[in-house]
Amino acid sequence: xxxxxxxxxxxxxxLLDPQGKAVTSSMKNIGLSMIEGVRIGxxxxxxxxxxxxxxxxxxxDEACKKLxxxxxxxxxxxxxxxx
Amino acid sequence: xxxxxxxxxxxxxxLLDPQGKAVTSSMKNIGLSMIEGVRIGxxxxxxxxxxxxxxxxxxxDEACKKLxxxxxxxxxxxxxxxx
Numbered sequence: 001x002x003x004x005x006x007x008x009x010x011x012x013x014x015l016l017d018p019q020g021k022a023v024t025s026s027m028k029n030i031g032l033s034m035i036e037g038v039r040i041g042x043x044x045x046x047x048x049x050x051x052x053x054x055x056x057x058x059x060x061d062e063a064c065k066k067l068x069x070x071x072x073x074x075x076x077x078x079x080x081x082x083x
Numbered sequence: 084x085x086x087x088x089x090x091x092x093x094x095x096x097x098l099l100d101p102q103g104k105a106v107t108s109s110m111k112n113i114g115l116s117m118i119e120g121v122r123i124g125x126x127x128x129x130x131x132x133x134x135x136x137x138x139x140x141x142x143x144d145e146a147c148k149k150l151x152x153x154x155x156x157x158x159x160x161x162x163x164x165x166x
Contacts, residue, residue, distance in 0.1 A: 040127050066113050
């Protein structure tokens, strides 16, 4: 079966996010000063061929740990559903 | 009231995504050949001060259009919930 995974990789809350800070400042300049606390990470969409949903989840988790997220600086969450 | 928005900005399906292609190839090299079709975009989390949920949604939509997404090359979706 084919499964679709949606993964969010975000900088850890304890770390500075300079790109997010820059965007927060820019919001004020374009008249959107009610927006604050912007943090920017990555969104990854992929497809997995697997026998079951739990099998697909373990493959996605392995991909996150090995390649997609740097766990020293980032945290990840994902959802898996049948494609 | 304070609302939290979670925004996904992804490259349009019609466009190449070289970063995603590179990651798809790398999956094969680390023994995860069952993973394919990787596409990589941005995930943005932010907070909005607004009177109502629909007001917050319109501010987030304005931020996406003006600053966060390039609508020529990217598409965006977001969810807003009370923080």
